[in-house]
Amino acid sequence: MIAAGAVLIDTREPHEWNAGHLTGATLIPPIDVMDKIGQAAPDRDKPVVVYCASGVRSMRAALQMAALGYRNVSSVAGGIVQWKAEGRAWQMPEETPAIARNPRYARHLVMPEVGPDGQQRLAQSRVLFIGAGGLGSPGLLYLAAAGVGTLGIVDFDVVDLSNLQRQVVHADNRVGMKKTASATQTINALNPDVEVVTYDEMLTEDNVDRLIAGYDVVIDGTDTFETRYTLNDAAVRAAIPVVHASVFRFEGQLSVFVPYEGPCYRCLYPTPPPPELAPGCSVAGVLGVVPGVMGLLQATEAIKVLLRIGDPLVGRLLIWDALDGQFSEVTLRRDPQCPACGQGAAVAPALVVAG
Amino acid sequence: MTSVRIPPVLRVHVDGQKEVDATGGTVGELLRDLVGRHPGLGEQLLTADGSLHRFVNIYLNGQDVRYLAGLDTSIGDRGSVIILPAMAGGSGRPTGV
Numbered sequence: 301m302i303a304a305g306a307v308l309i310d311t312r313e314p315h316e317w318n319a320g321h322l323t324g325a326t327l328i329p330p331i332d333v334m335d336k337i338g339q340a341a342p343d344r345d346k347p348v349v350v351y352c353a354s355g356v357r358s359m360r361a362a363l364q365m366a367a368l369g370y371r372n373v374s375s376v377a378g379g380i381v382q383w384k385a386e387g388r389a390w391q392m393p394e395e396t397p398a399i400a401r402n403p404r405y406a407r408h409l410v411m412p413e414v415g416p417d418g419q420q421r422l423a424q425s426r427v428l429f430i431g432a433g434g435l436g437s438p439g440l441l442y443l444a445a446a447g448v449g450t451l452g453i454v455d456f457d458v459v460d461l462s463n464l465q466r467q468v469v470h471a472d473n474r475v476g477m478k479k480t481a482s483a484t485q486t487i488n489a490l491n492p493d494v495e496v497v498t499y500d501e502m503l504t505e506d507n508v509d510r511l512i513a514g515y516d517v518v519i520d521g522t523d524t525f526e527t528r529y530t531l532n533d534a535a536v537r538a539a540i541p542v543v544h545a546s547v548f549r550f551e552g553q554l555s556v557f558v559p560y561e562g563p564c565y566r567c568l569y570p571t572p573p574p575p576e577l578a579p580g581c582s583v584a585g586v587l588g589v590v591p592g593v594m595g596l597l598q599a600t601e602a603i604k605v606l607l608r609i610g611d612p613l614v615g616r617l618l619i620w621d622a623l624d625g626q627f628s629e630v631t632l633r634r635d636p637q638c639p640a641c642g643q644g645a646a647v648a649p650a651l652v653v654a655g
Numbered sequence: 656m657t658s659v660r661i662p663p664v665l666r667v668h669v670d671g672q673k674e675v676d677a678t679g680g681t682v683g684e685l686l687r688d689l690v691g692r693h694p695g696l697g698e699q700l701l702t703a704d705g706s707l708h709r710f711v712n713i714y715l716n717g718q719d720v721r722y723l724a725g726l727d728t729s730i731g732d733r734g735s736v737i738i739l740p741a742m743a744g745g746s747g748r749p750t751g752v
Binding site (some may be wrong): 523546553621 | 662663664673698699708709710712714717718719722737739740741742743
């Protein structure tokens, strides 16, 4: 009956499935048949065999599939109950990883784009934050909450009272504490599953390769051109994606630099401006929520890259004007002449950064 | 007249405005007209020989003009121009915005 090549669908509830199912079947609960059959059986001309417990729900599902244009649908009369009674083969579900039963991630686990596999992938992922400041704060909090397994933090600074207007991973009673220690404390309190690795150092040409090695994604929360270019060149050498953001007063910019797949920061700006033309931001200020929003957009892009879902901002620069309440976007291109990732780029030696 | 979006870091040179008007059939003409109206933008945008600084990008309708015809790119009737210089972006401290 179950012909070779037929798609086998189990249309029962998950708790019934967990008590045993036919080998090779895909679970689609009755309520989801219309929405999910296309994913399980993309070819409507191929045979589909559907069963439930006794044959009633599967008959209804077969009618729904026929209405969707499936030409060859069979419902198993008597369902799995009769199947088992006749002594035919069935199996228990594959052992699910513990994470798939962790209520902490329930809202992720129900979404097919994440699900148990995606949650497991997040748990095995390593994300490095350059800076536990205004951009890093929300990103660290939400990636910890999301269950990213390892969060690295590079920051040599201590918490200052003037940081607390936007750096929400820190706290009033931790002024003077190292930012790495303060952030670790908050992350541990939020999600003890996450391993935090701290680097109390300034990112430089000498340590950058060691710092970023082994990470899946780097989140750029730096605010000097020197660190930004140093990070870019090292990330291109190591082929690690960088989620970039910068903020100024009421405006933020965001892009994802995936080496050799899209442009890098040097494709965009091969050289930094001379110091006299680069306005200092401490004087200009920033509305505290602006790095908050941009840091969360960075976290969002990092999750998309880690889970390989959606359309990450590769080759696109997103510009947010908080006062206008407007997002706009420009197209970024890989520069074939790029000194970091272009043809003939000197991959090994560090590029000189002016200023 | 073409409306040119001025980035926050350069608004100090245009009396704090977000958008200013300029005229020109090409991007180069437009920028020279813009600098004529707001001389403070001159050294921020253009080199001594009149070319565009490498740390400034100009986008016409969302496309980087370097990949069109550069300063010779002609601006249609409904062109929207955005100036985007490299932005360090933060509190001015060595790490952590």
